[in-house]
Structures are given as structure tokens and as C-alpha cells.
Amino acid sequence: MSDLSLPANGTAAGAFSVPSFRFSATETLKHLVLILGSLIVLLPFYVMLSYSLKSPAEIMQNIGGFFGAQEAFRDDYCVKLGKDVADCMVTPAIYNYTTAFHKAPLVRYLLNGVIITASIFFIQVLVALPCAYALAKLRFWGREAVFGLVLFCLLIPVHAIALPLYIMLAKLGLTNSYAALVIPWTISVFGIFLMRQFFMTVPDDLIDAARMDGMSEFSIIWNVMLPTAVPALLAFAIFSVVAHWNDYFWPRIVITGNRDLFTPPLGLREFKGDADGDNFGPMMATATVIVAPLILAFLIAQRRFIEGITLSGMK
């Protein structure tokens, strides 16, 4: 009897020794603030996603909850084209997304976005890594002054130099080209700064070892520094890709006529209210399609972010 009751007592004591819940005012407050903050951030996304699923009537009257009733409605544009009304009945969600892809060449825009962000990031890395390496690890006359200039350049807002840049590109005859979208961003001061700070933490011994092994300085950058800098590069990639994928200002300036060169944010303009009024459903569907790759990429990169290749092998 006592043999049986003993373990029961033991577990009970164990459960009590570690309280499963303890109320803490500061923790609760912290979480409340965080929850509020995330609500503010997430609300526009909620509206975007919701509108991309609803019919125009539901959007206008603000009814139908998140999904809307998904009842078929009449597509006026289809009727105008002279088709039979019965053929023009459409389901809101399907209509919004198909219109997004049909009315504007959204796939083409997405492809442009990929080409531009990828080439910007690629060239930025190509420039930033050697610069950062030189600023962090090589001793040369005026290094601190050069780094000072890098820091100074961080302070220059893009919009301040947009006009001179535009004139320069126009004189070179490069407006309305991929080059106009890529060239101004190829040298990222922020990238140089970020990578330089990271390279400062790489032990000098590692570089000396590579020199003893017979690597050239460039070979050290690509074969030693690059692999150890993957976590920092990922962080930079997120900044760079998000900024240029979402950029509306610069493409709007240099891409004037050629719709084949439109980036995804420019594509949103296709649904801007013209004579037949704003078309929020397809517009929000387009927006959803545009942000989806970013969110997806971030979720994938997040893992690598945390794991990363650490320099744990060094110390």
C-alpha cells in the first residue's frame, strides 16, 4: 500500500515544486504592447488578403467578413464586351486573381522584379565584400578616412540624388532599361558598412592561415570570408531584396513607357481608378501576389538566420 502511494506523492511534489503559471505584471504588459504592435502591423495585410477574396459590392459595403460570401456576381466589363450575361457570372476570389494575372502581365512584372533584385543584390555583394574586406582587414594609408566617407554616404537620402541620377542616365540614353533600374543601386554603402562590421569579428589568424596556404587576397574574400559571412549576407539580402522589390519611387521615374520593364509595384498602378472606377479586388489580389514571395523567402531564410555558420570552429 505504502509502496504504491510513494511514487504518487513524489510526482505530486514534483509538480508543485515548479509552478506552471505565475502572473507577472511586467511580462503581461510587455506582451500586451507586443500584441498591439503586431496587430497594427498585420491589420493592413489582413485587409489586403480579405479584399482580394471579396466581390466589389462586399468591399464597398464592408460586409462579408474575411472570406465574403463567395457568391457569383456579374462582371460588367465582360457584359460590355457583348457576351451573354449568364457567361459573365464569376466567383469573387477566382475573378480577382484571374483578373490580376490577365489585365496586367503580372508574371512578367514578377519576373522583372526577380531579375532586378537578383542582379542588384549580386553586384552589391560583388562590390561590398572586397570593399568591406579592405576596410576591415587590410592596412593602408587613409583607411579610416575612406571608412569615414562610407559612413557619411549612409546619411545621403536616395531622393536627394534622384534627379542628378536621372539626368545622368537620360544623357547616357539608359532610361527605360534594366540598366536604369539596376546601376544606381549596385554600390550599397549600407552593405559595405554591414559586412565591414562583420569582418572585424573574423579572427586575423584565419586570414593569415589562408595566406600561408597560398591564397591570394581575392581568393581569401571568396573562399574564406564569404562562407563565414553567410549569416551577415542573409541579413543584408533581406534588406536589399525587400527594399528593391518594393521600390516604387525609382522605377516610376526611370521606366516611363515600356510596360515590359514594369516592376511589381508599378503593376499595381494598372488597377488604379480610371474611368470605370477603382477595382479593389484585383488590385489587392495583385498586392497579395507581390508580397507573397517576400514573406515566403523570409520564412525560409529565418532558419538559416538563426542557425547560420558560426565561427564556433575558431575559438
Next chain:
Amino acid sequence: MAAISLSAIKKNYGETSVLSGIDLSIAEGEFLTLVGPSGCGKSTLLRILAGLEAPSSGDVLIDGKRVNSIRPADRNLAMVFQSYALYPHLTIAQNIMTPLRLRDLSFVERLPVAGAVIGRKKHRMLHRQVEETARILKIDHLLDRKPGQLSGGQRQRAALGRAMVRNPAAFLMDEPLSNLDAALRIHMRSELAELHRSLKTTFVYVTHDQAEALTMSDRMAVMMDGNILQLGTPDEIYNNPRDIRVAEFVGAPKINLLSGHLDTGGHARCAGVVLTRVAPSAFTDVTIGLRPEHLALCDPSDPEALKGRVVHKENLGADIYFHTAIQDGGSRLVVRASPVEGSSISIGQDIAFKRLHGLAMVFDPSGKRLDLMTEPLEQVSEVA
């Protein structure tokens, strides 16, 4: 294998001089240790030898050839770093193979896939060399791991493997053992010395640990403030230091130093301590150096006995060191005793000890050693 010689090496960083004219020749196959406190320039000297740093003036010669303007990799030296400096993203096998790949493979043969096909034979040879080296160092079971997954000792071996695999003219080691724990460090000392004997290659070894220098090297150079103070065998350095700084740096516990003076007869004196041997020079103020093992416990009634009070007792098992205050706390002496004699003595107790004759060292005011002569003396009564 190579003989290395450094002549008149100077190194300045702006105004500060780190090395002030170092001359050093290292014989073929020798294990030479550069030892000194941190900041003495020993690592800088090694880096100049490796080619990682350029001397402000002076020449580095390897096998008689001037190598000042030759790239580090082309000097055919291998270096082992304190932090091991293994490439964290490569496996141990790839780490060890890196110097070979860079030296023996052409650009095409280094290409990721095509290279392995084009240079098949060479690749196979490199793999064999890596495996051979790993077997010698007993890390052949770790070849597929990344450095992060290894313990300190294993990383140390991998770093050694990366140095060994290219059959260098000389090994340069920059405090390779200082990141290991104490027991492993002592074990690796003997292993490194054995490795040196079996490879018969020149080793240049930098350390701040005088015990490492004494135990491993054929010759050791004691450096301080950018100069080599003394170069010689460990035995010579320990028993016959030419400079007070060398005498102080080498040996643990530290040598006892007593400030004294020379009397008219040339005998160094310090209170109760008077040396039989005479110094030829005319200095009046001198420093007398006595190593703890130059003192032995004795009977208080002994005419030569010095008396002191034990203020600290260090028991190392095989030896016991007593820190004793003499001359009413005026100075301190460390006395070595065997466990048999010393185990019963405790702190606060008064003990008597005497000098073993002929071992004390005398240094002049500038720190140079004064050679003492054993001259028959008239005034025997003065001699203790």
C-alpha cells in the same frame, strides 16, 4: 628542412619600435623556441619570418636565399596558430587538403566538378596524402567533421595536419598550446617534441610559457622589449642566465633576488648572505640571485643558517616551496624543500635554511651578470 637566418631585423609601427635589430640563425632541423612575456615582439618576429609582415629593415634568409620579397606561401613554411585558424565551413579533410590544392593543382583542376575529373590522378594522390597525415596524427576518423564539432585537442591536431601535409621547410608555431587545458597542454608538449624528432624538420616555436620552452626546445631565445636577451640551450638559460631579466623570467617559482653590495674584497653581501666567490668589477650595488633549489632547510644551530618565518606554503607534491620573510620582513625568499622535510612545517613557523655553495648569481646594477671567481681568500672569517 632548412636553415633560417635573420639578420638585423627591425620593425617599427610608426614611432614605436617593436623589434630593434634581431640577429638569429636557426640550424637545420633545430627546435628553437622564442620565449618572452607578451608584447616582447616574439610573435612579430615569427610573422616576419613567415612573410605575413614585412620588416622595417633587415633580411630574412631561408637556406641562404633572401626571401624578403617572397610571398608567405612560396616560402614553403607552415604555420600553426594559437586559435588553430581552421576554415570553419570546410571539413577537416578539406582543411588539411587546402594548402595542397593551392600548391599542386592548376586552376582548371581546382574547379568543383570538372576539376576532379580532369585531375583525377592528382586528386587521388592528394586524398592519399591527407589520409596518411591524418593517420599519423590519429585523426583519420574525424576527417568528415567540421572544426566546430571537434574538441580543442582535436582541432589542434587538425591544424598540425594542415601544416604537416605540405612537407614544409620549417614549422612556425605561434603559441599553439595555449588554448588547451593544462593536462592536455603537458601531454601535447611531449607529442610535439616527438613529432619534431620523427619529422627532423626545423621548428620555430613561440610561447610565453617558460616551462614549454624549457621542456621542448633544443635552443631557446629569451626575448624582451624587442631584443633577444640570451640564446642558448634550456640548460644554459636556466643555470647560467646572463641577464637579470632572463633569470627572473625563466624558472618557476621565480628566482629570489636580494639587493646587496660588493665589499672591498669583492664579496657580494646582503645582510647575512656573503658570497665566498669574488666579483672583479668595481660596482658597489649588486643584486644577488638565488633559485629556490639553491636553498635547503638545515638545523638552526648550523653556523651558516639563515632564519625566517614561513608566510606562504606551496605544496606541489614532489616539492614544497616555502615563502619566508627574512630580516624581519625586509625581504622574502622562496625555499624549496622535499616533502619529507617540509610536510610538518606550517605557515607562521620559523625555519632555518642555508645556501648551497657556488650557485648564487650576482648581477650588476644594469642587470648584467657578473662572473664570480673562486679565489682563495685571506679573510676566511668573513666568509659565510
